[in-house]
Amino acid sequence: MLRVATVGGAHGLRGELRLAVHTDDPENRLARGAVLQTEPPAVGPLTIAAVSHRQNHWYVRFDGVADRTAAEGLRGVVLLAEPVDDEEEDAWYPHELAGLRAESPDGAHLGAVEGIRHLPAQDVLVLREVTGERTLIPFVRAIVPTVDLPGGRVVIDAPPGLLAGTEPEAGR
Structure with a gap:
């Protein structure tokens, strides 16, 4: 599994979270409906309910995370996804x-x-x-x-x- 992002702090009152993105393809990896595994595993999997990119930062809401308190409980969680088979030359994980x-x-x-x-x-x-x-x-x-x-x-x-x-x- 590849590290896609790390969950930062809550943003607002409705469960939105700021992410530290570790992927070069956030548009696809963090798309609405994407299911991501987590580290620690007991927290996930998490499904992205909404995503936005504002002022060079990525923000997400997850299914089942409806308020700031629930969002704060996810701070520090690492989001993981399966590697994508790329045919790109000179690209390695x-x-x-x-x-x-x-x-x-x-x-x-x-x-x-x-x-x-x-x-x-x-x-x-x-x-x-x-x-x-x-x-x-x-x-x-x-x-x-x-x-x-x-x-x-x-x-x-x-x-x-x-x-x-x-x-x-x-x-x-």
């Missing part, structure tokens, strides 16, 4: 990347991918190097030219100094 073996272009074992972090400038892979150090690898084609899900690996062509134990070239 975080759970698909976690656990992949990291190799250099010549096949040397560098470590394992622990996950991905979405930073303001760009996404980075979290690499647990064979030395045990944790390194953030810019997730760009120049540094990560190959993501081979069926083969269970990523190729990392790291510039000098990025990985533990490597030094940048003199004069740079």
Whole structure:
């Protein structure tokens, strides 16, 4: 299951809630009538009764949540949905990347991918190097030219100094 949004605070008196959206497709994932699983599971599933997008924020009402008190009880709940089979090239879900073996272009074992972090400038892979150090690898084609899900690996062509134990070239 993929994290779609996290429920924030109540908005108004009729059970509307503000969401922190984690999906790049909120129009479809948060459509009226969508049924979302929850974390913790005992709270859900929740069905979206109404949705609106105002001033760069998403707001929802759920079936059975009719007032502010009931809405406040959902604060912090994570909304989950099944992955969508996309045929988009160069698009991976975080759970698909976690656990992949990291190799250099010549096949040397560098470590394992622990996950991905979405930073303001760009996404980075979290690499647990064979030395045990944790390194953030810019997730760009120049540094990560190959993501081979069926083969269970990523190729990392790291510039000098990025990985533990490597030094940048003199004069740079």
